[in-house]
Each structure stands twice: as structure tokens, then as C-alpha cells.
Amino acid sequence: MLLAELANSLVDAQNATRREDYRCPACHEPVRLHRGAQVIPYFAHLPQSPCTIQGEGETTEHLTGKRQLATFFAAWGTTELEHVLPTVQQRADVWVARTPQPVAVEFQCSPLALGRVSERTAGYHQLSCYPFWLLGHRYRRQRLNWALIERFMGWLPRWELCLLFWDVEHRQLQLTHHLYQDVAGHYGGQVTRVTNLAALMAGPARVDPYPQLSLVRVRYHWAQELARATPQLRPIQEFLYLRGHHLLGFPAAFAATDCTPPVLGQGILLWRILFGTALFALKGPLTPARLRPIAQNCLDLVGGHVQTVRVSFPHLLARLQTQFVTELVQRGYLDVVPGGWRIRRQPRWRSEQL
Ligand SMILES: [Zn+2]
Known part of the structure; x- marks a missing residue:
């Protein structure tokens, strides 16, 4: 995680100095600062921590992406990293205080079981916020498949059925949109990249016709x-x-x-x-x-x-x-x-x- 508690306020790992009394903002158990020449600074629970709302294992992609996404979504409202939601026992990677409906951004880089995706999505719905699932590199390189569609496919105006990927290297949102299946069951979609929220709201510049299969x-x-x-x-x-x-x-x-x-x-x-x-x-x-x-x-x-x-x-x-x-x-x-x-x-x- 990027944030830890210290004397009732939050400290960002990139500004933190080594000390022993950082705590997890969700469970208040001790966490340790990790920093080094190769890694982006982050906090982690001690081994065997009882924290029930731990995030996914921190990789450079996930840590970097979270910060990029906080910037990307800033035009919609105040963004907050690793927003803890105690009532549903979840921690949104980025919380966007958008009116009238807040947005919870989940940057998913590691595999996630179907049941966990359902639970987390239901938790956000319970709080009447819109969950934005953005998928990392390991998902982006996959061929379209049912496991991906079943877990993460959403629907957005002008993009219709879509999957959203965040490309950390290029700081871009990649949409695979107008998702379809041909008569023989092959999955397809059109790929468009956007670099800001205005482009996301505007929709694709063109929509390709669905293919006809012989x-x-x-x-x-x-x-x-x-x-x-x-x-x-x-x-x-x-x-x-x-x-x-x-x-x-x-x-x-x-x-x-x-x-x-x-x-x-x-x-x-x-x-x-x-x-x-x-x-x-x-x-x-x-x-x-x-x-x-x-x-x-x-x-x-x-x-x-x-x-x-x-x-x-x-x-x-x-x-x-x-x-x-x-x-x-x-x-x-x-x-x-x-x-x-x-x-x-x-x-x-x-x-x-x-
Ligand atoms: Zn914790």
C-alpha cells in the first residue's frame, strides 16, 4: 500500500522515513516501509497479519498505476488513494468523489477469483458507487476469453460492452469495446486508447461494423x-x-x-x-x-x-x-x-x- 497511518494522519510512502510505528489505515496493525533502489516505496503488513482488507500483492505496476489513475480521474472530483470502506471491508485503489455518484477505481493486476470480483462489485453497489475495474498488463496481453468477460466486462455509454485496461508504460486507458461474439462463438471487440477523461466521455471516433462470418x-x-x-x-x-x-x-x-x-x-x-x-x-x-x-x-x-x-x-x-x-x-x-x-x-x- 502507498499510505500508512502515523499519529492519526496518513503518510505517503514516497515521503516517509524509516520508523517502527506506521500502521495500516484499515486494520491499524503495524506495517513496515519498504524502499530501495529498485522498488517504489510502499508499506506492507508484517507476515501473518490478520488484516481482512489487504490489497493485492504490491508490484511496481500496481503501485505506479494507482498513482497514475489518481491523476487520470482527477477531472471528475477529488481523488483519494487506497480509500478504506469499513462497512463493506474493502479498500478502493482510488476513490473519486464524483457527484452525484462516487467512483471506486480498482486496478487489478493479479488474478482474481470470480467470487471475489462479485463480492467486491456488490460491496461497491451497496455503497451506491460505480466500480471502475481497470486491468493490468497480464490481462491486456490475453486473448479475449470468457473468464475475462465474465469477471470484468462492463457497459459504458458510446463504448457499449467493454473491458478497460490501464497501460502504465504509456499512461493510457485502453478500451476493448463493442464486444461481440460471432455466430461460431469467437469473441471480438474494437480497441481504442484514450489519454484523458474527456476522450473517455466522448466515445470512439468511429465504430467498426461487426464482422460477418462465412x-x-x-x-x-x-x-x-x-x-x-x-x-x-x-x-x-x-x-x-x-x-x-x-x-x-x-x-x-x-x-x-x-x-x-x-x-x-x-x-x-x-x-x-x-x-x-x-x-x-x-x-x-x-x-x-x-x-x-x-x-x-x-x-x-x-x-x-x-x-x-x-x-x-x-x-x-x-x-x-x-x-x-x-x-x-x-x-x-x-x-x-x-x-x-x-x-x-x-x-x-x-x-x-x-
Ligand atoms: Zn491492515
Whole structure:
């Protein structure tokens, strides 16, 4: 930590001299000043300290970043390093006294379990402050992945679904924004760097269109995965096989080309193939109440979610279902009847493998 208590006031490690009576501002246990030629000065608890609101292990990146972020956010209000919040047992790396809503900045450089991200986010919400999670270098160099999205994806006006990274070396905020997933489940987003809050508020100078994925490429990719017996596709292929179908022969009527929010696991196309297969195997009238649990079951099979720690998509599944059923009606596979739909004709599966 950068601050310690001394005689009821706070001392910044960069101005501190060696002495024995520094204490942690949160738990008031003794802390020791660390300084040397190679390290930025900081305070640390003694080993086996009982402190329950310790921050993450201090690295140069984390110590430097915290100070940079206090400066970066200063245009929004008075900033305070390592602000202790006793009611929720948390310590915000930087606290911004913004009106009407304060902002808690978390500069996360080390790995953090999903449960801890949820707890800390909930703690900030309890205090009605907005948590700004900024991720360090180890996260910035990762490829987009679900663990990252599930823990840290937020939503900001003009940037939409986004991840925020702080680049200590360049003193820049890097946004990976307009996050999406293509039909085959690959994550993507647009990267923009900003150097001040005005640029953050202004949003990106341009927004790239979401990419369109060729279905030929998707089939080719799946053929390779099936040949390699990739475990993720196994439950999907089993589901289809038991109903007399092969994944690569999916009907054109099930195809999708639009990107989705990045929460659908292996992607919307697999979800539509499973849901369409289950739907056309049903006998009797199709009602929304009958289709809903099937849609959910198929979402589970493709590893999809309707919620991350910070963003929920309560209507996403219903919207995907409505869109798909509407298309099937338009293409003459389903008829609208009172209270639901009726199968008019079965979609044709391709028999050849590729
Ligand atoms: Zn402590």
C-alpha cells in the first residue's frame, strides 16, 4: 500500500522515513516501509497479519498505476488513494468523489477469483458507487476469453460492452469495446486508447461494423474440431446424433449471420441448431411455454449465460427465440396458430459431411 497511518494522519510512502510505528489505515496493525533502489516505496503488513482488507500483492505496476489513475480521474472530483470502506471491508485503489455518484477505481493486476470480483462489485453497489475495474498488463496481453468477460466486462455509454485496461508504460486507458461474439462463438471487440477523461466521455471516433462470418468457414472449422474429437462439441454432436442428424448437415433454415453479445458460450449458431432440432422433433402444438425450457436447455448445452458479474441480459434468450421462430414462420416452416405455432414442413438436413 502507498499510505500508512502515523499519529492519526496518513503518510505517503514516497515521503516517509524509516520508523517502527506506521500502521495500516484499515486494520491499524503495524506495517513496515519498504524502499530501495529498485522498488517504489510502499508499506506492507508484517507476515501473518490478520488484516481482512489487504490489497493485492504490491508490484511496481500496481503501485505506479494507482498513482497514475489518481491523476487520470482527477477531472471528475477529488481523488483519494487506497480509500478504506469499513462497512463493506474493502479498500478502493482510488476513490473519486464524483457527484452525484462516487467512483471506486480498482486496478487489478493479479488474478482474481470470480467470487471475489462479485463480492467486491456488490460491496461497491451497496455503497451506491460505480466500480471502475481497470486491468493490468497480464490481462491486456490475453486473448479475449470468457473468464475475462465474465469477471470484468462492463457497459459504458458510446463504448457499449467493454473491458478497460490501464497501460502504465504509456499512461493510457485502453478500451476493448463493442464486444461481440460471432455466430461460431469467437469473441471480438474494437480497441481504442484514450489519454484523458474527456476522450473517455466522448466515445470512439468511429465504430467498426461487426464482422460477418462465412458459414462455409464455420462448417470447415467444425469438421476439423469433430475430426480432432474436441470435447466441447461432443455433447452437441451426441444431442444431434440421437435425433438422427449430423452437425455438419445442419439446415440452411437454422443459419444465423448476426453477431451477439459475448455471452453465448459456443455461439448462436450451435444454439439455433440444437433448438431448431428439438423444436422440429416436437409433436402437437408449439406454445411459448413449451419452447422456453427447451431454449434454456440448449443454451446450457452450448455453455451460454444470460449474466456476467456486472451485466445481465434478462431478455436475451427470449429475443433469440422470438427472432428464430419468426424467421421459421417467414420461411414457411411454421404456421402461426392461436396460442402458438404448428409445424408446416420439416427443414432439410444435408446428408453429405462437407
Ligand atoms: Zn491492515
